Amino acid sequence: IPKRVFAKNSLHQVDLLEALTLCQALDKTPETVIVGVEPKDIKTVCLELTPPVQERVDDLILMVLGELDRLGAEYKPREVLDQDQSPILRTPGERGTYSSCV
Template sequence: MSENNTRILILGVGNILYTDEGFGVRVAEELEQRYEFSPNVTVLDGGTLGSKLIGPIMEADYLIVVDIVLNEGKPGDVFRLLGDDLEKACAFKNSMHQTDLLDTLAQCSLMGEVPDEVILYGIEPVNYHDMSPALSPELEAKLPEVMDVVLKEVEQAGGSYSLRTDTNPAQEKIYVPRDTSQNS
């Protein structure tokens, strides 16, 4: 794997107990389970931690966030957002998160450390109101696509990855598995 000094943080955020609201966390879980990353890449299940993410965010040079967004698209539409578009999409208050991403980034800025690059891969949800650990079938089907764009972003930022094998299994345990039986 290549070595690079750019510290890359892949941050999946959301609440896995509310259907599609957990999409970002599910992407982070899948990436961690399937791939081993170069030492400069960290994959983090940010859940609904809000301001508790300040430390990991401040330590990153390149932040890739995965979350649901209400961006006036069709359910399942994937958006790569940054700058003003990121601010508009993250400003919605229908999230289950304790503190929205913009507030957390603003707090990092006040402390003098924000990543050089902040990219949000947002997906338009189908259902983020019902309580269920299962993603909607539409978003379940989008997991591979979003994982692919995140992996390309990692490579572009100077990180690398390889598929996990029996000799390098994931160390992270998934405590609330997706119930994919509801998606059949």
């Protein structure tokens, strides 16, 4: 177990890698699927998703739903007041506006 794990004051301070390491040490390693985004640019700071990431949000949603299906989980879409508010219902190219990045 990494020494940095022992220096925690709270379980809230344990990151994902440390949590998985602890599971492995306890011989209780769960099946783990990690879905993430690799940054193309780590210097620019944005509050919104960049256009390349936003363009893949629908794919990400479908990937996560597919994983939930594989696990046998039950889910239902939350109610959407307006079809335009749901990224999964938009057609490609119909994206929101983006704020400027610095």
